[in-house]
Amino acid sequence: MKRREIIGLLALGCVVLFTLFTLFESCSSPSEQKQQEDNNLHNTEATFIGSVACQSCHTKEFKDWKKSDHFLAMDHATDSTVLGDFENTTFKADGITSSFFKKDGKFYMNTEGDDGKNHDYEVKYVFGYYPLQQYLIAFPGGRLQSTRLSWDSRNKKWFHQYTGEKIHHTDWLHWTGNSQNWNTMCASCHSTNLQKNYDFTKDTYNTTWSEINVSCESCHGPGSQHISFINTPEYKAGTRIKNAGLQYGKNTDPQLLLNTCAPCHARKTDLTSKFLHTDEIMDNMIPQIISTEFYFADGQINDEDYEYSSFVQSKMFHNNVRCSSCHNPHSGKLIATGNTLCMSCHKPEYNTEKHHFHAINTEGAQCINCHMQTKTYMGNDHRRDHSFRIPRPDQSVKFGTPNACTTCHQNKKPSWAADAVTKWYGPTRTYHFSDDLIPGSKLDDQSEKHLLKLVADTLQPEIARATAVHYLGNMLTQESATALVRALQDKKPLVRYHAVQALENFPPEVWQSVALQNLSDNVRAVRIATADLYHRLPAEAIPPAYRNAYAAADHENRKFLHYQTDFAVGNVMLADYELQGGEHLNAITLYIRGLKKDSLMNYARLNLSAAYNSIGKNAEALKTLTDAASIDPKNDRVFYNLGLLHYEMNNLHAAVENFQKAVRLGSTNTSLYYNYGLLLQQQGKLKEAEQVLLSGYSLNQQAANINYALAYLYANQNLPQKARVHALTLQKVAPHNPEYQGLFRSLGI
Numbered sequence: 001m002k003r004r005e006i007i008g009l010l011a012l013g014c015v016v017l018f019t020l021f022t023l024f025e026s027c028s029s030p031s032e033q034k035q036q037e038d039n040n041l042h043n044t045e046a047t048f049i050g051s052v053a054c055q056s057c058h059t060k061e062f063k064d065w066k067k068s069d070h071f072l073a074m075d076h077a078t079d080s081t082v083l084g085d086f087e088n089t090t091f092k093a094d095g096i097t098s099s100f101f102k103k104d105g106k107f108y109m110n111t112e113g114d115d116g117k118n119h120d121y122e123v124k125y126v127f128g129y130y131p132l133q134q135y136l137i138a139f140p141g142g143r144l145q146s147t148r149l150s151w152d153s154r155n156k157k158w159f160h161q162y163t164g165e166k167i168h169h170t171d172w173l174h175w176t177g178n179s180q181n182w183n184t185m186c187a188s189c190h191s192t193n194l195q196k197n198y199d200f201t202k203d204t205y206n207t208t209w210s211e212i213n214v215s216c217e218s219c220h221g222p223g224s225q226h227i228s229f230i231n232t233p234e235y236k237a238g239t240r241i242k243n244a245g246l247q248y249g250k251n252t253d254p255q256l257l258l259n260t261c262a263p264c265h266a267r268k269t270d271l272t273s274k275f276l277h278t279d280e281i282m283d284n285m286i287p288q289i290i291s292t293e294f295y296f297a298d299g300q301i302n303d304e305d306y307e308y309s310s311f312v313q314s315k316m317f318h319n320n321v322r323c324s325s326c327h328n329p330h331s332g333k334l335i336a337t338g339n340t341l342c343m344s345c346h347k348p349e350y351n352t353e354k355h356h357f358h359a360i361n362t363e364g365a366q367c368i369n370c371h372m373q374t375k376t377y378m379g380n381d382h383r384r385d386h387s388f389r390i391p392r393p394d395q396s397v398k399f400g401t402p403n404a405c406t407t408c409h410q411n412k413k414p415s416w417a418a419d420a421v422t423k424w425y426g427p428t429r430t431y432h433f434s435d436d437l438i439p440g441s442k443l444d445d446q447s448e449k450h451l452l453k454l455v456a457d458t459l460q461p462e463i464a465r466a467t468a469v470h471y472l473g474n475m476l477t478q479e480s481a482t483a484l485v486r487a488l489q490d491k492k493p494l495v496r497y498h499a500v501q502a503l504e505n506f507p508p509e510v511w512q513s514v515a516l517q518n519l520s521d522n523v524r525a526v527r528i529a530t531a532d533l534y535h536r537l538p539a540e541a542i543p544p545a546y547r548n549a550y551a552a553a554d555h556e557n558r559k560f561l562h563y564q565t566d567f568a569v570g571n572v573m574l575a576d577y578e579l580q581g582g583e584h585l586n587a588i589t590l591y592i593r594g595l596k597k598d599s600l601m602n603y604a605r606l607n608l609s610a611a612y613n614s615i616g617k618n619a620e621a622l623k624t625l626t627d628a629a630s631i632d633p634k635n636d637r638v639f640y641n642l643g644l645l646h647y648e649m650n651n652l653h654a655a656v657e658n659f660q661k662a663v664r665l666g667s668t669n670t671s672l673y674y675n676y677g678l679l680l681q682q683q684g685k686l687k688e689a690e691q692v693l694l695s696g697y698s699l700n701q702q703a704a705n706i707n708y709a710l711a712y713l714y715a716n717q718n719l720p721q722k723a724r725v726h727a728l729t730l731q732k733v734a735p736h737n738p739e740y741q742g743l744f745r746s747l748g749i
Contacts, residue, residue, distance in 0.1 A: 046222040048210035064330035070214035073190040084151035093160035114176035116169040142205030144182035161379040172598035189264035221247030266308030282525040298434035310386040393417035433464040466494040473502025493523040500529040519549040527553040568598035636667035670703040
């Protein structure tokens with residue numbers, strides 16, 4: 001199974017903070033700067049010294065920061081920091097009654113624990129403050145857990161973030177579960193110099209920070225060299241150097257500025273705890289692309305979003321607008337209100353009825369209500385889409401994507417809005433990458449041409465092109481393979497990364513000789529993905545000239561995988577890695593570890609059953625898949641795997657039965673139809689086999705396995721003309737596969 005990424009480790013359950021980038025004195029012009037950099041400033045590594053050291057020289061910035069969400073990101077639970085009502089109050093939600101009280105000067109919740117029973121829990125820390133405040137509870141092993149019972153700071157009341165949904169105490173999403181673990185999900189973005197310090201063997205944490213909240217050094221880096229430098233005679237005599245001993249200073253390049261904000265304002269996968277201060281964000285993290293897993297098909301926010309993946313879609317970003325263009329970098333507040341902010345860059349006519357066709361000073365005339373739609377997360381946290389897109393109700397009519405017009409005018413249909421837009425602005429819409437990304441996301445017989453076009457258009461945003469590359473990984477054709485191989489050398493690292501990942505779905509002969517150079521890519525995420533790609537091959541398959549590069553990239557990949565193992569999916573990622581390397585017992589141990597953290601993670605059971613099967617423990621493999629089927633009886637992949645296992649165990653009736661269930665559940669996996677068809681053919685049920693294979697063919701007429709099976713079936717029935725139709729397709733999509741050469745020769749191709 002293709003390795004899954006951990007998405008949004010900073011995310012679910014954490015209060016999102018506004019964009020930040022703090023300004024420090026870098027002074028003077030480039031002509032006055034010496035070329036010596038931080039390594040010449042001191043011989044020792046910079047250390048964290050605390051925000052108080054910044055106050056005397058940067059008074060205004062310090063005062064602004066004290067009013068910011070960053071300053072209030074986390075704190076100890078005291079009378080001055082706790083906003084919630086702990087005066088012997090009760091709150092009932094979804095069948096659970098909780099109470100809040102104080103005892104001996106401490107704050108307590110009585111609520112359901114991980115055993116399904118109510119217990120008293122001491123609140124150790126407050127987490128955020130507006131529009132909601134959460135509370136952190138200490139558990140054994142150094143764990144801190146974030147409560148889903150939260151204080152609504154806007155409406156001054158208790159609420160449950162999953163209103164109407166009773167979460168079982170064994171569920172991963174329960175507040176005591178892995179998804180609400182502060183150490184791995186939230187901590188790094190709410191404190192300064194956060195070190196997770198997870199012990200894999202003991203499954204414990206010793207998490208530390210330099211400052212409990214988001215301070216000056218969270219953005220500028222450790223300040224010891226800065227303080228040392230400004231106290232030197234050279235500085236006092238007027239000598240200036242770039243950034244004055246800090247990692248970032250004034251007038252920072254927009255990309256570097258975004259790299260400062262993105263680690264906490266992106267849904268992403270962290271690569272390491274050792275942050276590299278480079279101009280490439282993917283040395284430290286893998287941002288979530290805008291696929292339909294978390295976004296609408298056009299790239300609008302759907303699931304919980306943290307600005308970055310939206311903003312880098314926008315024309316704003318591509319015209320050097322930066323976070324601090326709109327937000328005060330220290331207070332986090334907007335630098336102007338209403339349309340005044342937008343008009344600081346845009347022409348005045350955009351603030352007239354001639355442009356927006358709404359009465360002045362109404363909600364409909366506000367730029368953000370048309371170009372930054374709002375979605376609510378965590379129960380009461382309203383966040384705006386930072387892609388700054390032009391409303392496209394015509395796409396709503398055709399594809400069902402949302403648009404700002406009918407989000408506001410809820411009693412109207414998208415066709416009404418589309419007609420109004422045509423009347424106001426004419427019949428033609430300016431091209432937007434979503435014109436290709438939306439149909440490309442459908443993964444039907446029309447998708448590939450749209451995806452190929454978008455990938456080739458280097459004028460489009462990197463994240464949109466990378467998403468198209470991701471989708472192409474599902475289009476197993478020669479055209480897609482060619483485009484993905486070409487994308488391995490794309491200038492944009494997110495495109496290269498997803499090209500490597502997409503090629504995992506293709507046979508090694510497509511990529512084995514052409515992806516080797518990506519083992520030495522200048523971006524860490526790409527190297528890691530490439531090492532993971534080649535890990536599935538025998539060691540001797542790596543040419544001698546590339547073995548050192550592979551060893552180095554594989555070492556980075558191992559460190560990345562081990563860094564994630566406090567998280568449920570992290571264990572499965574490492575287990576997949578071990579399974580690919582033939583370390584079946586290690587894989588089994590890790591799959592079981594992952595399932596202990598998330599018992600509903602069914603795809604771990606699919607691979608666990610494969611690991612059991614690999615060492616001949618088919619009884620355990622069968623039980624694992626049976627458990628998976630009982631947990632998710634509508635999962636076609638589970639029944640497909642059950643069919644394969646029963647076939648191997650010579651339970652042919654059970655194999656057919658499970659293949660049939662997978663088909664009835666609407667599986668689009670052509671391998672199911674291939675294997676089911678072959679089984680029926682072996683049983684002499686040729687007509688039924690043909691119908692099953694044709695069903696698979698209707699899903700993907702380019703699928704090599706289906707075309708091979710049909711060509712073979714027809715050739716054996718002495719129907720060469722029918723066989724040739726599929727053999728010719730096979731020759732087109734996989735001309736060099738040695739398994740197909742005999743068929744080609746027998747049909748005179």
